[in-house]
Amino acid sequence: MIEKVLIANRGEIARRIIRSCKQLDIQTVAVYSDADENALFKQEADEAYHIGPSQVQQSYLQLDKIVEVAKKAHVDAIHPGYGFLSESPAFAEMCRNEGIIFIGPEASILKLMGSKIEARKAMIAAGVPVIPGTDRAVESVEDATRFAEQIGYPVMLKASAGGGGIGMEIVHSSEELQKAFENNSKRAASFFGDGAMFLEKQITNSRHIEVQVLADHHQHTVHLFERECSIQRRNQKVLEEAPSPSISEELRKKIGETAVIAAEAIHYTNAGTIEFLVDESEHFYFLEMNTRIQVEHPVTEEITGLDIVQEQINIANNQTLPFTQEEITRNGHAIEGRIYAEDPVRFFPSPGKITALELPQGEGVRNECAVTSGDTVTHFYDPMIAKLIVCGKTREEAIYKLEEALQQFKVEGIKTNIPMLQEIITYEAYRKGNTQTNFLDKYYQPNTGGN
The missing domain is CATH 3.30.470.20 (ATP-grasp fold, B domain)
Known part of the structure; x- marks a missing residue:
């Protein structure tokens, strides 16, 4: 049974998780960065551990540090909230390997649905209707242009590993697509470590x-x-x-x-x-x-x-x-x-x-x-x-x-x-x-x- 949970997040969602844990009589552990030294969620948790500087890459995205704190605090489970590591297969797998319950789906599901291309394939196989588009990553702007002309403009250019609107852009012509493809691919690679892009038909007035x-x-x-x-x-x-x-x-x-x-x-x-x-x-x-x-x-x-x-x-x-x-x-x-x-x-x-x-x-x-x-x-x-x-x-x-x-x-x-x-x-x-x-x-x- 889960008796102690580490919240691998911050802000209002950390406070939200703490509230539910308290109602279940579950102890809570917070992790915080320099910027969150005086944050409300830190004060409300039963325990709190500093995990690094204010920059997110050096604190809330540090898998090793968070798991290290979880082991030190003897927690049973980790709740990732949303954003940050919540959809990271590597983090879920690391928790499992350390005998810590990841409050979320299995790492294999995170990986499957984290790729918009693979998710499309899974839904097609299940008989779920999908937006007309590419069923693989487009390899170049020329490749993207060929697909766009087949399905017709406007199209939505998307990062396969994207989220939060990052790597997404509506394009109305081949000229727009050429500029948007390079910019969004680079941005997706920077944010997600994966610059793969695909196209979907833009559904107007959706x-x-x-x-x-x-x-x-x-x-x-x-x-x-x-x-x-x-x-x-x-x-x-x-x-x-x-x-x-x-x-x-x-x-x-x-x-x-x-x-x-x-x-x-x-x-x-x-x-x-x-x-x-x-x-x-x-x-x-x-x-x-x-x-x-x-x-x-x-x-x-x-x-x-x-x-x-x-x-x-x-x-x-x-x-x-x-x-x-x-x-x-x-x-x-x-x-x-x-x-x-x-x-x-x-x-x-x-x-x-x-x-x-x-x-x-x-x-x-x-x-x-x-x-x-x-x-x-x-x-x-x-x-x-x-x-x-x-x-x-x-x-x-x-x-x-x-x-x-x-x-x-x-x-x-x-x-x-x-x-x-x-x-x-x-x-x-x-x-x-x-x-x-x-x-x-x-x-x-x-x-x-x-x-």
């Missing part, structure tokens, strides 16, 4: 719908319904909600069932997310699988009443899922806004000292926050400092609560994207649930320089 799945080690797999994640900036999500306001009940049922088929086909275990693109005719296509907990998991928790982090730990403990698909119900509507330390006009990061912070409160309001007043937001990590989640009986009620909560959310000393979120939710298209992936390009016209 919606980004993802399905949360849970799978235990006893051949039980369920879905926890879908999330609407179409509002994105530079291929990074900004607002997410559950359930999706833009799909029919027929598609909701079919896309959930397909996600379970996809997970079962690769013998997946633990929590994961199957992401789809949905076109204007409600045809849906596999996009990718995230083999970890998602940033936006709270909206699913709010409509199902489940604690996904606790379910991850229980699955890692070899427990059987305590519910069937039919026993999982959804109630109400939840929306999450990501709060970034950035200029809402130019989208530049806004590091600095937070001189004052006031979080919204009230029924149906949930805060997942990494910082407090007096903390310094550095340039070393992702600029997301908090997530604001609201839940109402209806979508209209949830939007109203989000409006109120954003007004109450006060951050001084740095700029944030709160003005952008406040503006987005006033648009008629958003109110009607008409939220395609090009939403911000189509509607957002920033007028101010921050809050």
Whole structure:
């Protein structure tokens, strides 16, 4: 049984994992860099160990150091959160070799789904619809151009090993493709150690719908319904909600069932997310699988009443899922806004000292926050400092609560994207649930320089 967990992460997700561990009476161990010396997650863990300088490559990406701390602290398991090492087959394998439980899928699954090309092949074999595109890496810009001309522009150029929007770019012509191919291949090689690229047909006016799945080690797999994640900036999500306001009940049922088929086909275990693109005719296509907990998991928790982090730990403990698909119900509507330390006009990061912070409160309001007043937001990590989640009986009620909560959310000393979120939710298209992936390009016209 898992009695002590090391969290190989930082910020709000580290705090989130610590909270669930405490509810399960599990001890927690934090690791931290120089920049996180005074971080909230470090203070809240039962134990904390310094692992290196502020630079992520010298701290949170140091597999050996983290495993060394895990052994020193005598932990039973490691929870990787999201980002960093959460989808690293090498890290999962190293944990297994050291007799430490990796709270996530097997290393072989991480490797399979970490390659977008191999993931496409696996989904095709399982009968899951995929976006028309290449089924192998394109070897050169000339090779890419030939494929693009076959499937037709516009196309999405993607890094096979990519994530977080890195190595992705929409191209509309061979001239654009020549420039984008070299730049994105180099960027992917720098970030992921793999510059392999492939192409997919760009689905215009598409919606980004993802399905949360849970799978235990006893051949039980369920879905926890879908999330609407179409509002994105530079291929990074900004607002997410559950359930999706833009799909029919027929598609909701079919896309959930397909996600379970996809997970079962690769013998997946633990929590994961199957992401789809949905076109204007409600045809849906596999996009990718995230083999970890998602940033936006709270909206699913709010409509199902489940604690996904606790379910991850229980699955890692070899427990059987305590519910069937039919026993999982959804109630109400939840929306999450990501709060970034950035200029809402130019989208530049806004590091600095937070001189004052006031979080919204009230029924149906949930805060997942990494910082407090007096903390310094550095340039070393992702600029997301908090997530604001609201839940109402209806979508209209949830939007109203989000409006109120954003007004109450006060951050001084740095700029944030709160003005952008406040503006987005006033648009008629958003109110009607008409939220395609090009939403911000189509509607957002920033007028101010921050809050």
